[in-house]
Structure formats: C-alpha cells, structure tokens
Amino acid sequence: MIKIKDLEKIYRTEEVETIALNKLSMEVKEGEFVAVMGPSGCGKSTLLNILGLLDDSDNGSFVFNGVEVTKFNERKRAEMRKHNIGFVFQSFNLIDELTVYENVELPLIYTGVKTPDRKAKVEAVLDKMKIMHRRNHYPQQLSGGQQQRVAVARAVVNNPKLILADEPTGNLDSSNGNEVMELLTDLNEQGTTIVMVTHSEHDAKFSHRIIRMLDGQTVTENILV
Amino acid sequence: MLKSYFITAWRYLTRHKTYSIINVAGLSIGLACAMLILLYVKDEVSFDKFHKNVNNVYRIVTLSKFNGTYHKDGNTGFLQGPRFAKNVPGIQSYVRVQSGAADLQNGQEIQSQDLLYVDSSFFSVFTFPLLGGNASTCLTEPHSIVLSEDAAIKHFGKTDVVGKTMMLKEDSLFVPFKVTAVAKKCPQNSSIQFEVLLPFRESEMDAKNTDNWFNFFLNTFVVLNPNAKLQTVENQMQAFYVRDASKAYKAMVEKYLNGYDEGMGTYFLQPFTDMHMSTELPSQNGLQNASNPMYSYILSGIALFILLIACINFVNLTIARSLKRAKEIGVRKVIGSNRKQLIFQFLGESFLLCFIAFAMALFLVELILPVFNNLSNKALSFSYLFDAKLTGTYLALFLVTGLLAGFYPALVLSGYKPVETLYSRFNLAGKNYLQKSLVVLQFALASFLIIATLTIYSQFNFLTKTDLGFDDRNIVEVRKPGLKFHEAETFKAELLKNPNIVDVAPKNDGFWGTAAKISNDSVMQFAYETVDESYLPALKIQLVQGRNFSKSNPSDATNSVLVNEAFVKKAGWKNPIGETVNFYYLDNEKYQVIGVVKDYHFVALNQKIGPQLFTMKPSNNLGLFNIKIKPGSETESLRFIQAKFKEFFPLSPYSYIFKNEQRIKDYESEAKWKQIIFFGAVLTIFISCIGLFGLSVLSAEKRTKEIGIRKVLGASVSNVVATLSKDFLMLVSIALIIAIPIAWLATDKWLQNYPYRISLNWWLFAVACILVLLIALVTVSFQAVKAAIDNPVKSLRTE
Secondary structure, rough: OEEEEEEEEEOOOOOOEEEEEEEEEEEEEEOOEEEEEEOOOHHHHHHHHHHHOOOOOOOEEEEEEEOOOOOHHHHHHHHHHHHHHHOOOOOOOOOOOHHHHHHHHHHHHHHHHHHHHHHHHHHHHHOOOOOHHHHOOOHHOOHHHHHHHHHHHHOOOOOOOOOEEOOOOOOOOHHHHHHHHHHHHHHOOOOOOOOEEEEOHHHOOOOOOEEEEEEEEEEEEEEOO | HHHHHHHHHHHHHHHHHHHHHHHHHHHHHHHHHHHHHHHHHHHHOOOOOOOOOOHHHEEEEEEEOOOOOOEEOOOOOOHHHHHEEEEEEEOEEEEEEEEEEEEEEOEEEEEEEEEEEEOOOOHHHHHOEEEEEEEOOOOOOOOOEEEHHHHHHHOOOOOOOOOEEEEEOOOOOEEEEEEEEEEOOOOOOOOOOOEEEEEOOOOOOHHHHHHHHOOOOOEEEEOOOOOOOHHHHHHHHHHHHHHHHHHHHHHHHHHHHOOOOOOOOOEEEHHHHHHHOOOOOOOOOOOOOOOOOHHHHHHHHHHHHHHHHHHHHHHHHHHHHOOHHHHHHHHHHHOOHHHHHHHHHHHHHHHHHHHHHHHHHHHHHHHHHHHHHHHHHOOOHHHOOOOHHHHHHHHHHHHHHHHHHHHHHHHHHHHHHHHHHOOOOOOOOOOOOHHHHHHHHHHHHHHHHHHHHHHHHHHHHHHHHOOOOOOOOEEEEEEEEOHHHHHHHHHHHHOOOOOOOEEEEEEEEOOOOOEEEOOOOOEEEEEEEOHHHHHHOOOOOOOOOOOOOOOOOOOOOHHHHEEEEHHHHHOOOOOOOEEEEHHHOOOEEEEEEEEEEOOOOOOOOOOOOOEEEEEEOOOOOOEEEEEEEEOOOOOHHHHHHHHHHHHHHHOOOOEEEEEHHHHOOOOOOOOHHHHHHHHHHHHHHHHHHHHHHHHHHHHHHHOOOHHHHHOOOOOOOHHHHHHHHHHHHHHHHHHHHHHHHHHHHHHHHHHHHOOHHHHHHHHHHHHHHHHHHEEEEEHHHHHHHHHHHHOOOHHHHHH
C-alpha cells in the first residue's frame, strides 16, 4: 500500500537547516499494523504527515496504492485523503463548536454522502465506539478517552483503507489508552491498515511491526507477529 | 453542507457573545451613522427639486458696490419682476414672494399669522398640489386667501374649507377674506414654506414709481423660456435696467449718497435650486431652511470616516478571531475539506455576520431618526433610503465588507498546510503596521473631536453666560409694533401702577440702522435706537460721559442724542459731548451728543459691537417694551401685563418672552453644532475603541505563549497587563501628538469667527488627553487582564 524510497524532508529557516527525513525508505503492506518509534525530533511526525498527504517531501518517491503522489497538488491530495485516509491525533482535534454526532458526520459531508446514509453510518460507528449516548454532547463535555473515541470514530466513518495515528494515547491515562489501542486493533483485524507513531513500548506491542527511527532514518525493524 | 456551515457559524457567534456583539454593534453603528447622514445629504441635495419646471426657474439677484466692497443680494422690489418679464423676451413669467404677517380673528382670539404675499402666477411657477380650489384663479381676487392643509385644520378643524370666510385685519379693521384654495402641506425639502398665502398687493403708484428700482424687500422668481440662453437673458435684463432706471438712479445718488456714485449694480439670475445651500445668496426674507453646505461636508466627512473605520475594524476583529479557528481549518482539511469549501464556509460566515450588522443598522436608523430629525431640524423619512442608487450603494458596501472580513480566514488561512495550523507552527500575521496606523488614525480623530467638543462647549458657555454689559434678568419683552410715542407712554404709565412692575422701557421694534454725517462731511453708518429716558436705567446700561435723556429737558427729544463708545471711536472724536450728528437726507436735521453710553452687546456675541446712536425723536415709532418686574412676581406680573395689553390693544396679538431666554435662542446654530460634534465624538470614540479592542485581542492571541513564559518566570498579573497595555498606550499617545496641534489650529480658526471668544487653555487639551488615554486603557486592559489571569500551563501546552 505504501512504498517510500529515498524520501527527504528538510526544514529551512534563514540560519539553520534541519534534516527531518534523510533518504528514508520503507514499505507498508495492506492490512499491516505498523508502529513508528524513536526519540523526539527523529522525524516520526514528519513521516506521518507526509504519509497522510498533509505535508510534501523535498526529494524521493512516495507511491500510495500504486500511485506516485509526490507531485500531487493540493486539490488532488485532498481528494486522495478524504477517500483513503483517516487521522487520529494525540490532542484529538475535534471541532469545539460541533457536537459528537456532527464531528463524526463531517467527513461524510465532505465526501458528499446523502443525509439518510450519513445518519446510518454515523450511528453505526458511534455505536461501535460505545459513545452513542453522548451523541449530542460537545467535545468539552467529554473525558479524554471519550474524546479520543470520537476522534477514532470520525477517522473510520468513511471506511478509509489507512489510518494514521499520531500518539493516540499520549493524552490519555492507561485504561483509556488501552481502550483506544483495542479499538485500533479491532479495526486492523477488520482489514484497515494502520500506521501509528508512539513513544510507548506498551502501545507498540499492539502492532505487527515496529520501525525505529533516529535522525530521519530508520535504524531497525522488529517484526512482532 | 450549508446547514453544517450555518450551525458552526451560529454556535461560534453565540459562544463568543462579547466578541460577536461588539463586532456586529460596531459595524451597525457605523452603518447607521452613514445611512442617517446619507439621508441628510440626500435631502439637502434634493431641496426644491420637486417643482416640475424647476430647471427654468431663477431668482433675480443683484451685485452692487457699497462703501468700496461688492456684495450680492437676493432681494428685489416691486418693479423687477413685472418690468423684466415685459421687456426681456426670454422671461415667460414672474412671481413675487414677500413675507409678512397678519392679525387673524378667530372668535374672540386674535392671532398673529405669518404668511406670504404672492402673485397670482404662484401655482403655475411652483408645484404645490391643491386639495381644493382652482390653481390659476385662486389668487386673482384681492380678498382671497389660500390655506395650507395645516392652517385649514388649525382654523377650521378640517381641510374642505374652500368658500369659507376668515377675518383678517386690514389697516385697523377686520375684513372678510374668502378661502379660495387649500394646498397640500409643503414638502419639507422646500425653501418655500407657507401656511397662508395672500394675493400680492401694490398700489398703482408703486408700480409706476421708477424710484422703486432701489427698494429691495422681497424675492422675485422668473420662469425662463426653455430655449432661452441664460447669458442672453441676463444681458438683456441689465440693458433694460440701465435704460429704465438711470434717471432715477442719478437723482437718488444726489439726494442720499451725496453724489458719491459707485455704479448702478448688476442684475443676474440665480438658479432656484442653488438657493438652498448658497452662502452668498441664501434663502432669506420669507424663504425657509437656508443651509450651509459646510454642514453637509463636515457631516459627510465624519460619516465616511466612521463607516470606513467601522468596516476596517469589523474586518480586523473578524480576522483576529478567525486566527483562533486555525485549528478548525486544519481539522477540516485533514478530514477531507478542500480549499474551495473552506473559502465558501468562511466567506459565508462573514457575510452572515455582515448581514446581521446591516439589518441592525436599518433598525437603528429607524430608532434614531426622530432624535436625528430634531438635531438636524428636518423631517427625514426612512423611506428615503429605499432608492435604487442608495440600495445599490448599500449592497456594494455589504459585499465589500463581507468579502474583506471573510477574505483572510477564507483565502489566507485556508491556504496554510494543515500540519502548520494543527501544530500551531504558523506565525499570526506580521508586524501589523497597517492595523497600528489605523488605530493611531482613529484615535487622532477621536482626540480631535474631543478637543473640538470641549472648545465648543466652553465657547457656548461663554456666549450664553458672559456679561453683556446690561442686566437681562427679570425683563419681559412684549411686542406691539407701530406705536406713537404718546401711546407708548400711556401704556407704560398704566403698567407702572402695579408695584410688581419696576420699570418699563419702550423702544423701537427690531434692528434699525441708518447713516448720518459727523463733523466735517464724512458719512457714518450706525445702529439707530429710539428709546425713552428709562431705557438705560431699566437695563442697567452705564453712561461713561455726559448725561441720560431727561423728562425735565423737553428739548432732548428734538435736539439730543446719545452714542456709544464704539461710535465715538469710529467718529474719531476727542470730546464727544456737544458734537453734532447731521441727518443730511432729512433736510439736514442736526442733533447734539449729550452723553456717551458704555458699549454693551446689543447684538449677539457673534457680532462685534458697532456704533450705536440713541434718540427720543417723537415722530419715530416704538414697538417693543422691556418690562422689568420684581423677581418672584412672574405669574402675577405676566397676568397683569397680558390683561392690560388686551385692554389697550384688543385687536393685536399678545406674546411675551423673557429677555434672557432670547439669548439662548440667539445661539441656536452653535447649540446645534455643539450637539452634532458631541455625537460625532462619542461615536468616533466608540468605534475607535472597537478597533483598539480588536488589535489587543490579536496581540494577546499572538503573545499567549510569551505571557505563559513570563508568568512561569514570576511575572504578576499587573506586570503582564502593563506589558500588554504599554504598546497600545504608545499608539494612543502618538495619536494625541498628531491630534493636538491640528485641533489647536482648527479650534483657534473656528474661534476667530467670534469677535468675543474664550482663549484656548492648556487644561482643555490636558482633559482631552487624560480622557482619551483612560478610555484606551480600559479598552486594552479588558483583554490584557483576561490574558494575564489565564493559566500559563494552558497557553504553554499548545505546542
């Protein structure tokens, strides 16, 4: 599903040049659950953003679903993104002015799903995430674990092929964290590919494979399954 | 999709109520203000344009030289209309309009009624629709009377009164006049306003006497042939005038001007529609609502400025708040929104906000209109606003404001990469030089207006409170024009029988002026007052030399005059007592100066005290009684005066005014300005504060992290508030530095219009500075305190 070769990303300010990704190559197969680990500043988040088509790379090739996407413009990226990729963030990133239901509904609106279908889909996913009873609440009225469940619900409501998770348990206590990890595992078992950036060895154990990064390069890969 | 946008927008607005209210209120006030002033200006510009034939209607005016200076005059007399119309081919018809008043009997009641004497062509020249009667014949019979709708209701209680009779005083008898027509109420944007019209009257002698070329006391309007060329008509008028009036002119110069010929003067035509806002040739002498275009300019200036600033502030504040939503934009993009959808969403939102502001502005206009009408002396109507051009302007304004306010979030923020907004990596705008200079500009204007307001208030206070050189307290003025000296004295003696009446000083009614020769052969102009010996003591006017008129000196009436200090100075007399004043045009009547009166303000303070002369000449008429009463006896004295007046003059209308109230009336135009500038200042301050508030929100947002760090390092709340407020107070100080010299120059220039004025004081500027700084401080600290008491952990954790 994902094939990356010699990918480079350099952040430049007037004085300093920071190499975030240094000729990085990797591959993720369909149905895999991959954890990316490494110290702060090693380039994990940059990698995730590039995988999610939120950021572009400076050099190298990125083939997504058999398509070379490095030269895609903003519009094409958005198109690719909304049909194929779901995101889960450490800080949840829910929209404060929208209710749980409306937050989860939003991706469906953007992909142009008709209202009755939307209702069925949102309700199904809320049910699955066990937050149906909170459907009319606003994000601030929920606990961190609940908020992250909403975020996961929003990420999967469109049935994306790939879920990118950026430290999904970083703002949660261990029991809530475990719940989220179990959700992700379930999704993976149903066929969704997952790439997750994490600091937690515990969370990483849920994955099939751990990619360890340092200074913008992969250093080792541990196969767990 | 639309619903989702709408929901977000609405929830966003209601969740941040303060921001939404301030933002929307600022824009709607600015808009309302602009709409009101647009109404005002539109009304001003539309003045007199409702007459069907108005483009061919002109007023006959003159340019003549007197005492070496040229001046223009809108007045004419008996002859100009008929003679020009007869002898200049381009002139189709004419109408003379002369203001007057008549006493009107209504049962037992005698009322004085203001009216216009007009030629029978009146309704063919001007478009005043009739409710009843025949427009072409209603003014042909000498004893016809035309009423306005209002007058008909006032006198008869209804409007279908054609054929009814009214009693009007003619000479000294009440005679019946037949109502021949009732006209609709004059539009408020008309220079001609009437309640009653009477047919114009001139004797056959008047119409024949060529001397009447030089009597100017009414307005003459002519209708030009549509094909006539203005220049040609004017040339023909002048040529005819020279032919017809030369002989009479020469005789007049010999008789009155001592042979000093300054030329016959020039006739020309003023377009009827130019009259309303002309300062040189204003609507006067029975024509109403003369206006100074200055009002329109200044008001338009203020309105445009307020509107512009309100729009800019609206845009600024909307942008400032939209920065908070950068995260939302990022999230939406991640979830799958494309840029077009975001642009649509944010533009839609700003248009929604803008729409609310516009709707509120209309509501505000409706609400404020009565107050504004009162202030501007107009009867503007809301419906004026719904004209195609204006609606177009509003629509354009709406689009531009909405577009600009939505522009930044829609086009700039949506262009950021989602990663940047999601991780707060992007930099909120640059140094904001534009916004900062706008704040400086706004506060400079606000400071300017505050200083102007304070100056006008002080000057107004000075005008109404300063010592006039006479005592105007407890003096009742009662009018009865045209009394002979002995009649006035009898009435006076009767009034003095009441112990509550302290003194009675009759004088001539209105301002008289004349000219006489002093010493050698030089002619001098002066105010000419006919009084009796009570005048100076009753009003406590001081005498600096010589003596007052005296009853015991019967020759005072025929031989003596008093003059004021200004007269002595102008005449250049060393020893005024005993000098001679020669009324050369009255067969050289000569008077001796027996006393010099200390200068007092016999005209309003906006005019300099000029030469003034007092006489007791028995053949002059008296018409105004200054009745001094005991303090506290107002009710009884007034009742007594009225009773005696009715007894003595049963056929004359009675009215009174306290002399010190008259003084307030003299300064109505200043009072009006005072209010307008005051409102302008308040609005500008309010709008400026919104601008400042917007900038402080933006800045606090930008510096959240800095504030967090400062607090972690030990800064107290007041430290943080000071840090945040400092920069803004700096901006406001710059504004003050710009405003003070300009305000100094402008107010000083304005004060130069008044010969008697306050001197500009440093405290006035100090008060303005303190006021402006205080207002700014309160505005800024609102946001600064909020930022300062926020938990630093929260602001730092956003990384």
